[in-house]
Amino acid sequence: MAIDVRGLNFGYQRHDVLRNVTFYAPAGKFIALLGKNGSGKSTLLRLIAGMLPFRNGSIKILGQDITSLHRSQRARLIGYLPQFHTPFFPFTVEEVVLTGRAAYVFSVPQRHDIEIAERAMKEIGIEGMRNRPYTELSGGERHLVMIARVLAQEPKILLMDEPLSHLDLHNQMRVLNLIRKLTKSGLTVMAVLHDPNIAFAYADEFLFLKNGSIRTIDAGVNPWDQSVLADVYDTPIETIPYKGRALVMPV
Amino acid sequence: MRTRVKELLLYLLPLPLLLGSLFIGPSEVVGPQDVLSWILRSMHIPTMSMNDEALVNAVIINVRLPRIILVFLTGAALTMSGNSMQALFRNPLVSPDILGLSSGAAFGAALALAIPALPLQTTAFVFGLAAVAMSYFLAISRKVVSTVSLILAGVIVSGIFTSGLTIVQFLTDPFKLQTIVHWTMGNMHNASWKKVISAAPPIVLGGIWLFLMRWRMNVLALGDEETRAVGLNPEREKLLILIPATLVATASVAVVGVIGMVGLAVPHMVRMMVGTDNRKALPASCVFGGSFLLVVDDFSRAIASFEIPIGIFTTLIGSPFFIYLLKKKRLRFGEE
Numbered sequence: 001m002a003i004d005v006r007g008l009n010f011g012y013q014r015h016d017v018l019r020n021v022t023f024y025a026p027a028g029k030f031i032a033l034l035g036k037n038g039s040g041k042s043t044l045l046r047l048i049a050g051m052l053p054f055r056n057g058s059i060k061i062l063g064q065d066i067t068s069l070h071r072s073q074r075a076r077l078i079g080y081l082p083q084f085h086t087p088f089f090p091f092t093v094e095e096v097v098l099t100g101r102a103a104y105v106f107s108v109p110q111r112h113d114i115e116i117a118e119r120a121m122k123e124i125g126i127e128g129m130r131n132r133p134y135t136e137l138s139g140g141e142r143h144l145v146m147i148a149r150v151l152a153q154e155p156k157i158l159l160m161d162e163p164l165s166h167l168d169l170h171n172q173m174r175v176l177n178l179i180r181k182l183t184k185s186g187l188t189v190m191a192v193l194h195d196p197n198i199a200f201a202y203a204d205e206f207l208f209l210k211n212g213s214i215r216t217i218d219a220g221v222n223p224w225d226q227s228v229l230a231d232v233y234d235t236p237i238e239t240i241p242y243k244g245r246a247l248v249m250p251v
Numbered sequence: 252m253r254t255r256v257k258e259l260l261l262y263l264l265p266l267p268l269l270l271g272s273l274f275i276g277p278s279e280v281v282g283p284q285d286v287l288s289w290i291l292r293s294m295h296i297p298t299m300s301m302n303d304e305a306l307v308n309a310v311i312i313n314v315r316l317p318r319i320i321l322v323f324l325t326g327a328a329l330t331m332s333g334n335s336m337q338a339l340f341r342n343p344l345v346s347p348d349i350l351g352l353s354s355g356a357a358f359g360a361a362l363a364l365a366i367p368a369l370p371l372q373t374t375a376f377v378f379g380l381a382a383v384a385m386s387y388f389l390a391i392s393r394k395v396v397s398t399v400s401l402i403l404a405g406v407i408v409s410g411i412f413t414s415g416l417t418i419v420q421f422l423t424d425p426f427k428l429q430t431i432v433h434w435t436m437g438n439m440h441n442a443s444w445k446k447v448i449s450a451a452p453p454i455v456l457g458g459i460w461l462f463l464m465r466w467r468m469n470v471l472a473l474g475d476e477e478t479r480a481v482g483l484n485p486e487r488e489k490l491l492i493l494i495p496a497t498l499v500a501t502a503s504v505a506v507v508g509v510i511g512m513v514g515l516a517v518p519h520m521v522r523m524m525v526g527t528d529n530r531k532a533l534p535a536s537c538v539f540g541g542s543f544l545l546v547v548d549d550f551s552r553a554i555a556s557f558e559i560p561i562g563i564f565t566t567l568i569g570s571p572f573f574i575y576l577l578k579k580k581r582l583r584f585g586e587e
Contacts, residue, residue, distance in 0.1 A: 075482025088341045089527045099470040103482030108466045
């Protein structure tokens with residue numbers, strides 16, 4: 001199992017965010033994490049990424065307990081793409097992407113690291129803006145830069161919090177196709193997605209969160225079933241059968 | 252290629268400046284010709300005779316040379332420290348003073364000047380470090396040091412030590428008061444080899460330390476979460492940068508007094524020249540910061556028959572230059 005989470009509880013002060021979350025994710029799959037705002041999706045992702053300390057439950061990545069990993073070992077295993085990013089200094093795109101190599105670098109990145117950053121930029125198609133100041137990019141372009149940065153990190157598991165936000169249709173497709181390509185090569189990708197249609201079109205597995213708990217799906221029921229989605233999003237939904245799955249329409 | 256040439260020129264800049272600065276000084280006996288002869292002679296090139304060889308030797312070796320070296324070290328230290336702290340705090344308005352370093356050192360110096368039993372430089376050094384440590388520990392809450400609380404703590408600690416300084420000034424006699432006021436304006440005129448020897452080791456050591464950390468500053472400048480995501484502990488890295496940055500700045504302030512503007516403005520000048528990447532900006536801060544202060548000091552020695560305190564001069568020269576650069580090549584910071 002690439003990701004193995006058991007009995008995970010988490011809360012900020014007196015406010016419970018996650019309750020008894022247990023799930024497994026196989027390697028080489030694209031797992032979509034879906035749910036309403038505030039249902040605990042980002043918190044779950046941050047916990048798996050090792051960004052937050054937790055007391056109850058266990059998180060194993062490729063068989064290793066994440067609390068037993070040194071932070072640089074963890075960073076070589078897990079790549080995490082945070083939701084928002086506000087920079088202050090006008091670093092160039094290349095310099096930002098290169099910081100993804102921190103877990104591999106002693107003092108200053110070497111030629112090898114620079115080549116990997118270069119490849120990551122090409123992979124996402126931003127090599128043309130390498131010398132532009134990051135602060136002058138649009139929200140979507142910055143997002144692509146941060147995706148290149150996490151690719152330069154060369155993780156085995158990629159956790160992405162809303163990887164499609166701020167992106168136009170062209171770049172959304174580019175990122176989704178990249179995710180597909182990465183999972184084919186063995187990487188496990190778990191991403192918070194807001195559009196169930198995109199999730200059903202691209203992802204392999206689906207994980208629903210409702211009020212901090214996993215919304216389980218009964219055997220024989222599809223994740224794109226009307227009843228499941230209406231319950232998860234607390235809103236009436238209609239589905240139209242499409243290519244073996246479904247298109248989702250709010251009513 | 253043009254940037255390569257520019258960078259090469261930047262790194263070669265200190266050589267002519269260091270040499271040229273030897274010629275400047277108030278002595279009427281030691282003229283430019285004597286300095287030239289002295290330089291040629293030290294390179295074993297025979298020249299005409301000097302005015303008074305012993306005197307020329309004494310002025311150059313014991314007065315001008317230690318001063319030039321001390322000025323260069325100070326400029327390099329303050330600029331490297333400012334550059335590092337701006338990266339660390341992700342804030343372009345931060346200078347080494349922000350954590351109470353200068354106020355602490357000034358209070359320590361005033362105390363030592365008022366109480367003759369205390370050694371001046373050591374006391375200033377200890378209080379400068381103590382002020383930063385106080386700010387740091389005040390800002391810690393639940394093992395996390397947020398940038399905002401650190402800056403706030405620094406403002407408070409600065410205030411405390413400035414009040415302390417005022418109390419010492421108020422209680423001390425007018426003669427000592429004058430010395431204290433002079434100290435707070437920065438003083439280079441009594442530079443000596445002794446001062447160079449006491450300031451150089453912490454500055455060189457801290458400088459090497461910062462040099463090794465220069466790329467980590469890039470990582471840290473992107474944000475705490477972004478730093479943690481790539482496998483570094485932001486709190487640890489901050490401390491690993493804060494310690495040497497404080498060390499170099501305090502070491503120079505303790506010896507030459509408070510010198511404003513350099514730690515704030517010169518890092519910006521450096522970034523405008525070589526870019527934001529600290530892999531380049533940090534070594535350039537060392538070279539250009541030293542050169543900058545050297546030029547300022549040359550002016551403060553040459554412009555009038557009496558010496559203008561360098562701390563005043565850095566502000567007078569630094570501010571217009573900074574405004575010029577700001578207007579010409581707008582600083583680009585994130586809008587949010």
